[in-house]
Amino acid sequence: MKNKANGRDWNPKEHYKNVAVAKEYDRIRFSSLSGRIFNYLEKRVIEICFQDLPRGTLVLDLPCGTGRLAEVLLDSGLRVHGADISAEMLEVAKERLSHHGDRLDTEIMDAFKLTGNDRQFEAALCARVLMHFPLDEQIAFLRGIASVVRKRIVINHSLNSPYQRFRRWIKKILGHPKSVNFPVTNEEIKQLLSEAGFVEIKRKRLNSLISEAVYIVAERID
Numbered sequence: 001m002k003n004k005a006n007g008r009d010w011n012p013k014e015h016y017k018n019v020a021v022a023k024e025y026d027r028i029r030f031s032s033l034s035g036r037i038f039n040y041l042e043k044r045v046i047e048i049c050f051q052d053l054p055r056g057t058l059v060l061d062l063p064c065g066t067g068r069l070a071e072v073l074l075d076s077g078l079r080v081h082g083a084d085i086s087a088e089m090l091e092v093a094k095e096r097l098s099h100h101g102d103r104l105d106t107e108i109m110d111a112f113k114l115t116g117n118d119r120q121f122e123a124a125l126c127a128r129v130l131m132h133f134p135l136d137e138q139i140a141f142l143r144g145i146a147s148v149v150r151k152r153i154v155i156n157h158s159l160n161s162p163y164q165r166f167r168r169w170i171k172k173i174l175g176h177p178k179s180v181n182f183p184v185t186n187e188e189i190k191q192l193l194s195e196a197g198f199v200e201i202k203r204k205r206l207n208s209l210i211s212e213a214v215y216i217v218a219e220r221i222d
Ligand SMILES: C[S@@+](CC[C@H](N)C(=O)[O-])C[C@H]1O[C@@H](n2cnc3c(N)ncnc32)[C@H](O)[C@@H]1O
Pocket: 012, 013, 016, 017, 062, 063, 064, 065, 066, 067, 068, 069, 083, 084, 085, 086, 089, 109, 110, 111, 112, 126, 127, 128, 129
């Protein structure tokens, strides 16, 4: 799958399979003041989305990337299976989280290829990836994750609302870098979840005035 980033073809499945990209990922995105604030707030939100799960619950973090959010889950007493299509990103995660011992394991995995025959998990986190794919591929990605999750999936997404479209327009005029390619409307969030067999039970925002990020806690439809 290819899409455009800053006018160039960009493939989210291939881009991160690169040692330099993996090693620089956190520094490039989260070392500025706004990046540090965003990172802090996002971590607190992820902690809240999983806080009612019993300690020791095994959570699939797909994609795990460099382990940035897996760290929050591990620090909360959960166990994590960190999965990603990029071995390079997982190497950074393993190094960063080695002090958690066997409460973390990792696996190279393509979400599009998961089926119900694969190992099952109580819950999953799917952060900062869906918005890189068109809606039909987002559905396929989430269906893959849903096929291995019994109860809960937490996703993050970029909300496409009239206000956020206005914000994007202002940012474009001011020459800010291009926002993610495939934000979703509330209707599309509903469709995305229901096609994976899940329904929204709770949502969190970082700050709806200055960020389009939305965090959805969803559970399996009985
Ligand atoms: C922007 S990073 C987000 C990582 C992490 N969730 C975070 O929030 O820091 C996106 C990740 O998605 C992974 N990815 C892309 N396509 C994938 C696929 N089909 N299956 C599994 N991982 C994939 C990439 O390798 C990359 O590590």
